[in-house]
Ligand code: HEC
């Protein structure tokens with residue numbers, strides 16, 4: 166790759182392949198060198214839904230397999246001439262195709278007006294360190310609202326600085342996941358919120374009764390609970406803490422430029438981001454990271470193709486099924502550029518590294534080019550909250 170002559174040769178070859186394919190196909194179905202990897206994606210996806218895009222041109226793609234992927238990207242970027250832009254996207258990013266994989270965030274998933282009192286209480290609880298044994302740790306300590314719902318620590322210091330074995334995932338958009346935690350052991354955000362308060366390495370409260378008793382001693386909570394659960398005889402009960410925090414978490418949606426793009430604003434992404442999106446789809450990342458939050462909707466094994474070293478057995482600890490060993494909930498990739506470090510144990514420091522590891526262990530692609538990583542990273546950057554840009 167560092168050898169200039171070799172590089173030139175590959176460039177010429179890539180160009181030749183492009184030109185050939187370009188001549189043979191109309192621009193809509195132009196296969197680039199990565200096209201060859203698409204079959205993988207389809208196999209896992211089951212339906213072969215975009216089969217009719219694959220005719221003929223597949224061969225060119227297969228020729229370019231391997232080096233082609235990365236090089237082609239670099240060539241596109243460096244060249245920057247009209248031709249590259251035109252043939253790269255066209256039909257491949259058309260709306261029908263995108264809608265097979267992604268959905269924009271809904272405007273809201275809870276009636277914020279009708280639930281205003283509940284949400285207000287939930288937010289207060291979320292930010293309140295008094296929910297912890299020594300008044301020091303709030304949900305917000307590990308899931309900071311002003312920092313994309315994370316603390317950027319590999320694992321989080323909780324009560325007395327103790328740390329669990331897992332990385333704090335973001336609370337942003339989490340309400341849209343199929344279930345909560347890396348292993349999906351809580352059904353929803355309402356149920357999830359009741360866990361950390363009693364967890365000895367998180368907020369460290371000794372019992373449900375102790376939490377309720379403590380809150381009852383804080384005058385303002387009496388009024389807030391009464392307002393939020395007006396129709397209940399005894400509004401201050403443990404379960405309702407979860408109901409309120411969950412309601413608040415349902416308001417934590419972070420629309421991004423990618424949502425604008427999905428809704429038809431073709432200028433919402435720049436060229437590098439569009440190339441990255443195309444690669445994300447063609448390489449097969451989209452098999453697992455798809456839907457409204459680009460993940461969060463299925464469980465998959467880490468090391469699906471090439472085994473991955475970890476002592477965390479993931480979902481196996483919940484289900485006891487042999488086939489669930491090292492299976493985790495596929496994380497959402499929204500705000501991923503801001504939520505380092507990565508993976509269930511926070512062991513992966515950079516997004517570049519996370520992308521390379523994914524390509525290798527989940528897709529069997531050992532040497533993805535620099536251009537590939539750069540473009541995918543650019544695309545992932547477009548998933549950052551617009552409000553933060
Ligand atoms: C000491 C740090 C810490 C505190 C305090 C804490 N959490 Fe967490 N949170 C974590 C960690 C670590 C995980 C992942 C644990 C796992 O998957 O086993 C997590 C998981 C979650 C998830 C699941 C997200 C997903 O993608 O699955 C939500 C939602 C969440 N926490 C909300 C809360 C709320 C609400 C509170 C306060 C009641 C809270 N957390 C307090 C560290 C913390």
Ligand code: HEC
Nearest residue numbers: 449450453465467469495496507508509519520523524527
């Ligand atoms: C077979 C399913 C699958 C495929 C394909 C896949 N991923 Fe993942 N991805 C996962 C799972 C599962 C995790 C969680 C791994 C862990 O924490 O151990 C994950 C984690 C990640 C993370 C870290 C998220 C975080 O919050 O820590 C990133 C970034 C990521 N994937 C990007 C990609 C990219 C880019 C591709 C394509 C090159 C890809 N993934 C392909 C299943 C998949």
